[in-house]
Amino acid sequence: MDSSVRFSVVIPYFDRLPYLKRTLLALADQDIARDEFEIVISCLEYSPRLLDLLATLPGDLCVRCIMTRTHWNVSLARNMAFRQARGEILVLLDCDMMLPRSFLRSLRDRYFKLKIEQALIGQMLDYDAYTEVMEVELQDYEFYQNRYLSSDDRTGRRSDIRWTISRHIPWALCWTAVMAIPRSVVERHSLYFDTAFQGWGAEDLEWGFRITQSGIPIVFADDLWAMHLPHARNLALNVAQDTHNLAIFLRKWPCLEVELVCAFGAVGANLRHNQLKRQWKGACPNGSQLGVVEFRAKGGSHLALGAVLDSHGQVLNSIDIPEFDPNAVSRSVPLWGLRLPYESGAIHSAYLLPSIFAASEEIHALIGTEARRVSRAVLDLSRR
Secondary structure (H helix, E strand, O other), rough: OOOOOEEEEEEEEEOOOOHHHHHHHHHOOOOOOHHHHHEEEEEEEOOOOHHHHHHOOOOOOOOEEEEEOOOOOOOHHHHHHHHOOOOEEEEOOOOOOOOOHHHHHHHHHHHHOOOOOEEHHHHHHOOOOOOOOOOOOOOOHHHHHHHHHHOOOOOOOOOOHHHHOOOOHHHHHOOOOOEEEEHHHHHEEEOOOOOOOOOOOOHHHHHHHHHHOOOOEEEEEEEEEEEOOOOEEEEHHHHHHHHHHHHHHHHOOHHHHHHHHHHHHHHHHHHHHHHHHHHHHHHOOOOOOEEEEEEOOOOEEEEEEEEEEEOOOOEOOOOOOOOHHHEEOOOOOOOOOOOOOOOOOOOOOOEEEEHHHHHHHHHHHHHHHHHHHHHHOOOOOOHH
16 A cells, blocks of 8 residues: 555546536645545546546646446446555545535544544535436536635535434435545455445445444544535436335345335434334334244245244244244344335235234335235234
8 A cells, every 4th residue: 555645535437527527626626735645536438538637637636547338337436446546545425526625634634633443424515316407507616616615615505414314324324425434444344335236326325334234433524525516317217226226225134224214215214213113112022023024834935024023033923923834934034014125926925913003004004015015915914
């Protein structure tokens, strides 16, 4: 490692040259020495126009570009940049984000002065993932520079929603457009992105989940921010891709918090966390938890939703489950049933057990809807 390089700013890129230009100009304006940081662009297209843009940047600004022609996959792009980075700290930055002039200095002097192992999240001003955008008009870079970036002034810019709610599930708010994490942490815990996620959404949440599983704290830095440059957005396509990716996430990590995020969204799950957890815990005796049990019986695979599991995974309410044989259990997962890690129609039948009745009508209805999606027959025993 080149010890003089403190930061590697890693940027995944595809076909957003006007945005990347402003992002790079803001990096060229950073008020730390140029030899303290590098910029690593991972470009998943062959773009002579990008090379022309890089040639216009100051000669002492270290910019390296990895260029390959392949289908867009932001996880692949970030991994490629991670593996080429030389800096001690990886700064994740999207190509539509502009940093204020003091950003890297604040990282150096305030957050990474000591060798603290943390994943640091900065605010994304003016960002709204769930708004359709048809047309955009960008200002010249000098407008943003003079009005906001040079003076670190965010007056009038829309706050990041993550700074307006209680954060009960921090990993679900781990949005990678503005983040920093030590490279040694990534390498030691193999915290690379999962390339199975295609299109928009969920790959960053799953990465944040694994950061938490590795014991690395996720820290929200109130004074660090970047300005998002709005761009055209096909909301229906994004939502469809996000839904598909969340299903992959749940199949990979089937647990309650992932299920809540899949069912209610990252922000919604945090907003409703305490109320939902109270309902979840209220359905079980102390020391047990709700779960979904898959077992084999006549006709094929069956699911018991609302199974009460002890600390060893044994089913305590097996008497409520028709045709249940504890020796025929093929899978037991700590889920409510709001979302299930199965393809549509994959299960022969599902049983909704009485423990589900302890939940609200809303939860009961959502579990029933999901059970009907994955199974060819549903028997609701929850009200008997």
